[in-house]
Amino acid sequence: MNSHIQYVLSGRLLMPFCLLICLLTTLISGYAQEKPPRPIEVKIKSVNTLQGLNFGIIAPSSSDGFVTIPPSFPGPRAWSNVVLLAGGTYSPALFEVLAIPGTLITIELPTSVFLSNSPTGSLEITELVSSTGSPFITTGDITSVYIGGKLNVKTISFQPPGNYGGSIVVKFTQIQQ
Known part of the structure; x- marks a missing residue:
C-alpha cells in the first residue's frame, strides 16, 4: 500500500x-x-566637389606628349612635348569629404577617362591618383581630397584644337570597422 x-x-x-x-x-x-546585426552607421555625411581637374591651356607639338597635374595644391605640373600657353590656370580636382573623424574610406578611381571635343577630338587622362591614398582614415570633420592625373596629348596633326571636357567618376566608400 x-x-x-x-x-x-x-x-x-x-x-x-x-x-x-x-x-x-x-x-x-x-x-x-545570436543577437541581430547592428545597423550600419553612415559616417560619410557628404562629398562635395569644390573644383574640377584642370590641365590649363596647352598646344600639341610634333610628337606625342603629356601634362601631369599632381594630387596636391599648389603643386608643379610636369609636361613633355607640349607647349604650355600663358594665361591658363591649372589645378587638381578637389573634393571635400564630410565624415565623422576616424571613418575608414576607400576611393575608387577609373583607370582612364576620355575627354571630348565635338565632333572629332578626344584626349585620354590616365594615372589618376588621390592625395590621401586609399584607404584613408578621416582625422577631422572635413577632409580635403585632391585628385591629379596625366593628360596624354597626341601630335598636332591628330589633335584638333578646341575646348575638351568630360566627367570623372570618383567613388568614396565607407568601410565598416
Whole structure:
C-alpha cells in the first residue's frame, strides 16, 4: 500500500517538474540566440566637389606628349612635348569629404577617362591618383581630397584644337570597422 501512495505522489510532481524544465529550456535558449546585426552607421555625411581637374591651356607639338597635374595644391605640373600657353590656370580636382573623424574610406578611381571635343577630338587622362591614398582614415570633420592625373596629348596633326571636357567618376566608400 505504501508503494501505491508513492506512485500517485510522484505522478503529481512529475507534471510540474516537466513544466519547470520546459520553461527553463525556453528561457535559456532565448538568451543563447545570436543577437541581430547592428545597423550600419553612415559616417560619410557628404562629398562635395569644390573644383574640377584642370590641365590649363596647352598646344600639341610634333610628337606625342603629356601634362601631369599632381594630387596636391599648389603643386608643379610636369609636361613633355607640349607647349604650355600663358594665361591658363591649372589645378587638381578637389573634393571635400564630410565624415565623422576616424571613418575608414576607400576611393575608387577609373583607370582612364576620355575627354571630348565635338565632333572629332578626344584626349585620354590616365594615372589618376588621390592625395590621401586609399584607404584613408578621416582625422577631422572635413577632409580635403585632391585628385591629379596625366593628360596624354597626341601630335598636332591628330589633335584638333578646341575646348575638351568630360566627367570623372570618383567613388568614396565607407568601410565598416
